[in-house]
Amino acid sequence: MKKAKRLAARMLVSILTVSALAGCKGGASDGTPATETSGENGEDVVQLSFLPGQTNAEVDDDAEVVKQIEERFGIDLKGWYVDSANFQENLNVRFAGGEMPDVMVIDNLALLPTYVEGGIVAELPIELIREKAPNYAKAIDEADDGTAWQTMMYNGKNYGIVNTTKVYPMAMIWRKDWLDKLGLEVPETLDEYEEVLTAFVEQDPDGNGKKDTAGMAERAFGAVFGAFGLRCVTGGFPGFTVEEMQLGEDNVPFFPYIRPEAKEALAVLRDWYDKGIIDKEFITGENHGGYAWLSHSFMNDRIGLTSAQPTHYLFASTDTSNEENWATCMKELKGLNPDADIVFGPAPIGPDGKSGTEAWSQWGHLTCITTKAAEDPRKVEKFLEMLDAYYTDIDYMKLSNLGIEGVHYKETENGPVRLMDGTDVRKEGVLQCDMGSTFLYAEKITPEKDKFCEEVTGNGYYRFQAPPVKEFSDVIATLDTLTEQAYFDIISGAKPLDYFDTYVEEFKAAGGEAAEKAVQEAWAARLAGEQ
Amino acid sequence: MARIRTKKVAPQTIGNSKKRGFFQNMRLYKEYYIMLIPGLLFFLIFCYGPMYGLVIAFQEYYPLKGISGSKWVGFQHFADLFSNPFFLSVLKNTIIISLYKLLICFPAPIILCLALNEIKSMKFKKVAQSISYLPHFVSWVVVSGIIIEFLSPSRGPINILLQNLGLEPIFFVADSRYFRGVLVLSDLWKTIGWGSIVYLAAVTAVDPALYEAAEMDGAGRIQKIIHVTLPALLPIITVMLIMQSGKILNDSFEQVYNFLTPTTYSVGDVISTFVYRMGIQKMQYSFTTAVDLFKNIISFALVMLTNYVARKTNDYALW
Numbered sequence: 001m002k003k004a005k006r007l008a009a010r011m012l013v014s015i016l017t018v019s020a021l022a023g024c025k026g027g028a029s030d031g032t033p034a035t036e037t038s039g040e041n042g043e044d045v046v047q048l049s050f051l052p053g054q055t056n057a058e059v060d061d062d063a064e065v066v067k068q069i070e071e072r073f074g075i076d077l078k079g080w081y082v083d084s085a086n087f088q089e090n091l092n093v094r095f096a097g098g099e100m101p102d103v104m105v106i107d108n109l110a111l112l113p114t115y116v117e118g119g120i121v122a123e124l125p126i127e128l129i130r131e132k133a134p135n136y137a138k139a140i141d142e143a144d145d146g147t148a149w150q151t152m153m154y155n156g157k158n159y160g161i162v163n164t165t166k167v168y169p170m171a172m173i174w175r176k177d178w179l180d181k182l183g184l185e186v187p188e189t190l191d192e193y194e195e196v197l198t199a200f201v202e203q204d205p206d207g208n209g210k211k212d213t214a215g216m217a218e219r220a221f222g223a224v225f226g227a228f229g230l231r232c233v234t235g236g237f238p239g240f241t242v243e244e245m246q247l248g249e250d251n252v253p254f255f256p257y258i259r260p261e262a263k264e265a266l267a268v269l270r271d272w273y274d275k276g277i278i279d280k281e282f283i284t285g286e287n288h289g290g291y292a293w294l295s296h297s298f299m300n301d302r303i304g305l306t307s308a309q310p311t312h313y314l315f316a317s318t319d320t321s322n323e324e325n326w327a328t329c330m331k332e333l334k335g336l337n338p339d340a341d342i343v344f345g346p347a348p349i350g351p352d353g354k355s356g357t358e359a360w361s362q363w364g365h366l367t368c369i370t371t372k373a374a375e376d377p378r379k380v381e382k383f384l385e386m387l388d389a390y391y392t393d394i395d396y397m398k399l400s401n402l403g404i405e406g407v408h409y410k411e412t413e414n415g416p417v418r419l420m421d422g423t424d425v426r427k428e429g430v431l432q433c434d435m436g437s438t439f440l441y442a443e444k445i446t447p448e449k450d451k452f453c454e455e456v457t458g459n460g461y462y463r464f465q466a467p468p469v470k471e472f473s474d475v476i477a478t479l480d481t482l483t484e485q486a487y488f489d490i491i492s493g494a495k496p497l498d499y500f501d502t503y504v505e506e507f508k509a510a511g512g513e514a515a516e517k518a519v520q521e522a523w524a525a526r527l528a529g530e531q
Numbered sequence: 532m533a534r535i536r537t538k539k540v541a542p543q544t545i546g547n548s549k550k551r552g553f554f555q556n557m558r559l560y561k562e563y564y565i566m567l568i569p570g571l572l573f574f575l576i577f578c579y580g581p582m583y584g585l586v587i588a589f590q591e592y593y594p595l596k597g598i599s600g601s602k603w604v605g606f607q608h609f610a611d612l613f614s615n616p617f618f619l620s621v622l623k624n625t626i627i628i629s630l631y632k633l634l635i636c637f638p639a640p641i642i643l644c645l646a647l648n649e650i651k652s653m654k655f656k657k658v659a660q661s662i663s664y665l666p667h668f669v670s671w672v673v674v675s676g677i678i679i680e681f682l683s684p685s686r687g688p689i690n691i692l693l694q695n696l697g698l699e700p701i702f703f704v705a706d707s708r709y710f711r712g713v714l715v716l717s718d719l720w721k722t723i724g725w726g727s728i729v730y731l732a733a734v735t736a737v738d739p740a741l742y743e744a745a746e747m748d749g750a751g752r753i754q755k756i757i758h759v760t761l762p763a764l765l766p767i768i769t770v771m772l773i774m775q776s777g778k779i780l781n782d783s784f785e786q787v788y789n790f791l792t793p794t795t796y797s798v799g800d801v802i803s804t805f806v807y808r809m810g811i812q813k814m815q816y817s818f819t820t821a822v823d824l825f826k827n828i829i830s831f832a833l834v835m836l837t838n839y840v841a842r843k844t845n846d847y848a849l850w
Contacts, residue, residue: 092816118593212685239793283705283792284679289672302685474611477809481617481800484793492705492794510616 046378049078050433051104054087057426065403065429072389072396075382079432080104095120102373103383103433106160106366109151110243110476113468115368116154122374123157132384136391139164143362143439146251150526151363151465161387163435165364166442168453169347169460170357172223173313175304176320176343178205186345190227190268193348197277197305206301214279216305217286217297221269222358223307227350228265230256231461233358240487242480245519247464251527253519255512257483258504266500269491279303283488291328299333299340307357310456313342316414316448318456325414344456356459363465365436390435394444401441403430415446467526471518475511482507588821608821617805625801628787629779631715637775639719640726641768645756647727648734660731663724671721675789678717679704710795718786729771730764737763769847776837780826802826 059079070077080101082091100120106112115121126149130137140148143164152160174186182203187196197215205213218234225232231246246256256262272278279297286295286306298306313330320341333340349355373379389396402409402416408430409416418425425431442450486503489495557564588608590601612618643663650656684690684700694700703709741759750758784803791799806822842848
């Protein structure tokens, strides 16, 4: 153990030296001074720049929130903005030019190897985190399901931190006015789902005298797969996110899409498509542009069931009569059709008693330090200090996530409510160096929302952050195309159900089998490394 | 147009220079050669210099390591491309869609130009012209949204018409039989007016005396189009055709991407959307460069071929 520690320290030192050398040429093109500026009292003030992922506003460096954070930690906080249109391209261009922030959130863990190999992300030893951010480390240990400290590992080294993130499974959202009109209850099993959805097709729930309604579209597919114990995710864009593997109960990751259970779920979807329960236009998607979580088919009386996060529709309770409780999707729905109403229901229970919907990973806001920050140990220390504060200090959590009371948010009986829209809030420096809705945050700051979301959702299939391996990333795009093609063709009846077997063979032959095996081995190695 | 004019001047200088040596010639016309230097420098620095970057197609390239620091992998990326199970169908789709477009969208602006040219009322002509090229300014994201709604089996006017005629509604955008048709026709709608501008400009340069002479000879409208207007357009048509042929592999990413769904991958997935899906997973600079290099070699060959055919059949080839 001691030896490992010394080795890690030596590695850190060597990384620091190498990146310091590399930074000399990088810093000049940066435009801003690479290391530090002088503070008021003549001392050196550490400069820290944050890239909080994809955002749509550039932070004003003189904003009040920025100033308060700077004072609290004695740093010079800088925004580092990348336009969210073509985010990844713009970011890559700046990396290619040698520019980088000090701290960055990465949305896609599959990019970690590229960032490490490309000399962008620097090592952050776990020993150092434990030493400098003890409260953070304690919170992670308490929430650890055995994967927390493994997530940011690559080739045996740790390259960043994860945050405990309070996530909720997708909720099943029904048109209550349709159910009421037909005198139906919210269904619970897959068979009951079929009955209610068939009634939506046959009994003219919108009362316009025409048979122009369907039951559901692609956003509810995930729940049908969930009824067979699988986590098959239909993203915002029509298609399936094959790159997200599922972690089995035996702690072995696998591709859910090629499991025999998937064929059973496809049989149900195919049958429902044939009966008109699934909107024929699911192929072009429920969302027709604008805010991604809007379901235009749901709002425009085409389907009576959709799936989304509870808070996309309501903020903090199931009360749909209180306008303050309406989130974007609910506002749009009511705007189009004031008589429309919604009700949450459980995910369908399958023949073997399984049910559940997709949920995001409990390890969110994956944050890395760059090789530029690693040049200056004080930057790393300050970053860890800020991280630790987010896990102890509720006032700082509010300042970072919500801003200043009365200016950026107000307290209501349903918890804090933002007073500005997302773009303006970001300009003011709120959310700039944020670590998201941690367990502590949900418990202390938004208990009402937490209770509501827990209440209306059931079992969650949490997102598994697969360890990045080359065998996987080389073929995943091919596997994705294969799967989407086969699944859409089977559901829409263009190919017979038994085509599934051909598809599975093709999937395995195209590198799917090798990728699955490589991920399983990498995962087993990680778990073994922890013990 | 400028290129064609220089070509007409060119034979004289070449003829003279043949008698003298190259350097003698250079000394004689040194002012001209000096004037050429800035242009040459521009092309050297901004067009030929960056071509050095193509070597990353043969490397495992990481930006911060640079070209000198990245590992050489030879033809690995090309091998990956050719061995991909989707590569052949993607290449086939790209070529088929481009050929359809060449067949339909290339002559269409010429026909529109000829039709506009025959309109007597200037006011009507101007309005018609403006309306025809307006779609050019609308982005594909918007156009695809409009067209998907327009062709919707439940809400679109075309399908409502089909249903009223007692026919089954057709989901044009998601049906692999109609998808390429949707691509070609939407491209036609968007580009026809803008494409005709260059021909209209050429038509205005036709000497009215030629039309008068044709009338004297008793030529009708159609005959005037065939024997006066079209021959006048031939040089520009040739040049446009050569340039279009270079674009056969350069599909319109924005257009296809916005229409593509999993049910139409088999007929509509083209090189650029394929590369996008492959490349979005990680920063694959090298792989995408390799694909582009491959594409450009083929495009170059096609341009050379078309130019060769043009030189054999008429005098208006580019070189």
